[in-house]
Amino acid sequence: GYDIRNLLRTTGNVTYDMGFANTASCQSAITYIDGEKGVLRYRGYPIEQLADKSTFLETAYLVIYGELPRPAELADFEERIKRKTIIDEGMRKFFETFPRGSHPMPVLAAGVQALGTFSTTSIGDDPQSIEKATERLIAKMPTLAAYGYKNSRGEPFLYPDNALSYVQNFERMSFGYPTEPYHFEPEITRALDVLLILHADHEQNCSSSTVRLVGSSGANIYASISAGINALSGPLHGGANQAVLEMLEAIKASGISVKEYVQQVKDRNAGIKLMGFGHRIYKNYDPRAAIIKQHADRVLALKSGRRDLLDIAQELEQAALADDYFTERKLYPNVDFYSGLIYEAMGFPKEMFTVLFAIGRLPGWIAQWREQRADPNSRIGRPRQVYTGVPERDYVPMDDR
Numbered sequence: 001g002y003d004i005r006n007l008l009r010t011t012g013n014v015t016y017d018m019g020f021a022n023t024a025s026c027q028s029a030i031t032y033i034d035g036e037k038g039v040l041r042y043r044g045y046p047i048e049q050l051a052d053k054s055t056f057l058e059t060a061y062l063v064i065y066g067e068l069p070r071p072a073e074l075a076d077f078e079e080r081i082k083r084k085t086i087i088d089e090g091m092r093k094f095f096e097t098f099p100r101g102s103h104p105m106p107v108l109a110a111g112v113q114a115l116g117t118f119s120t121t122s123i124g125d126d127p128q129s130i131e132k133a134t135e136r137l138i139a140k141m142p143t144l145a146a147y148g149y150k151n152s153r154g155e156p157f158l159y160p161d162n163a164l165s166y167v168q169n170f171e172r173m174s175f176g177y178p179t180e181p182y183h184f185e186p187e188i189t190r191a192l193d194v195l196l197i198l199h200a201d202h203e204q205n206c207s208s209s210t211v212r213l214v215g216s217s218g219a220n221i222y223a224s225i226s227a228g229i230n231a232l233s234g235p236l237h238g239g240a241n242q243a244v245l246e247m248l249e250a251i252k253a254s255g256i257s258v259k260e261y262v263q264q265v266k267d268r269n270a271g272i273k274l275m276g277f278g279h280r281i282y283k284n285y286d287p288r289a290a291i292i293k294q295h296a297d298r299v300l301a302l303k304s305g306r307r308d309l310l311d312i313a314q315e316l317e318q319a320a321l322a323d324d325y326f327t328e329r330k331l332y333p334n335v336d337f338y339s340g341l342i343y344e345a346m347g348f349p350k351e352m353f354t355v356l357f358a359i360g361r362l363p364g365w366i367a368q369w370r371e372q373r374a375d376p377n378s379r380i381g382r383p384r385q386v387y388t389g390v391p392e393r394d395y396v397p398m399d400d401r
């Protein structure tokens with residue numbers, strides 16, 4: 001019953017909130033987190049139930065449209081996605097020009113940005129255009145990700161096979177060869193599906209806030225989500241899953257004990273952190289990490305993954321959870337702590353881990369962008385600052401400096 005625009009009008013006071021730790025930038029009905037209790041829900045549904053019973057595409061539908069689909073709605077959604085998985089031949093050629101060894105994350109960001117230019121219709125703000133862009137993005141993201149991966153290895157691209165499910169299609173495009181049939185292992189496909197579900201949204205994290213901020217200027221959905229992918233790439237955000245594996249490998253290679261490593265973190269030796277630990281919102285066990293941990297055991301039992309690294313990870317977790325430094329600061333494993341070990345066992349190189357995160361997070365970015373665009377109270381994002389520079393001085397001619 002109140003006019004939120006009145007509440008938002010500036011009064012001349014500025015709140016200084018470094019990293020926006022206590023500032024809500026929007027109202028949102030998509031994801032609920034209780035960081036103290038370790039609760040995560042999409043549209044009210046607990047993450048544990050979705051990870052147990054849902055599929056990624058069904059969860060994507062839920063996150064974007066707000067309700068679980070009825071059978072006919074899901075079948076129709078899946079069909080519309082399948083029809084859009086192929087990318088323009090011109091765009092495929094554009095991909096081929098990235099040098100061998102290019103990191104697939106910036107390639108993915110460039111691909112999503114380019115999708116806006118390879119659209120056959122204008123990218124309007126009308127509901128049909130937004131709907132079409134939504135389906136194109138979900139459909140083409142795995143194709144783009146797999147193309148980036150194949151390109152980084154100098155291997156031939158595979159066209160999507162629309163007889164396959166969303167996740168199977170991505171697996172085959174990533175690991176398959178044109179001349180050989182692809183063998184699927186249902187446990188692996190399901191684990192990948194679950195990992196994508198776990199990443200589908202996480203309210204106003206750095207990349208989703210970026211998507212909203214860019215979108216708040218009226219920028220189109222492709223430009224906004226491409227910016228989100230870049231925000232995700234950093235090691236303090238989505239890039240942490242790659243950093244965790246590198247940390248575990250470094251511990252293994254150096255031969256130091258887990259106890260010694262934990263001590264180095266506590267001593268802040270060269271600013272090292274326990275990667276995959278800590279979270280701005282969770283001050284308790286990240287519920288996604290608990291689910292991933294169960295799958296890590298199962299996948300590593302099936303595939304010849306790095307069990308030695310899983311052992312180090314488990315030892316690290318136990319050591320940290322028994323240590324005052326970590327408990328006082330409420331530092332617990334986050335979603336990235338175990339995910340890299342599963343991706344590695346599946347056969348993905350480290351550079352692909354954050355790309356997998358991006359595929360999972362896409363429905364959240366889309367939902368956030370759409371929610372903001374549909375909000376009549378939405379306005380351009382424009383933080384204030386506290387100026388700390390020189391108050392005023394006169395220009396000094398070149399010869400007098």
Ligand code: ACO
Binds near residue numbers: 019265277281334
């Ligand atoms: N290892 C060691 N100490 C840590 C860690 C860590 N992983 N994380 C935080 N701390 C310490 C900080 O040094 C600080 O200590 P101090 O108060 O004595 O100075 C205290 O805990 C609070 O940490 P902040 O950095 O203020 O917490 P913030 O909310 O700003 O950062 C973040 C959260 C970025 C996730 C941080 O915990 C971190 O860098 N973790 C490692 C990287 C990581 O795993 N990122 C993935 C996050 S989840 C995601 O994006 C999906």
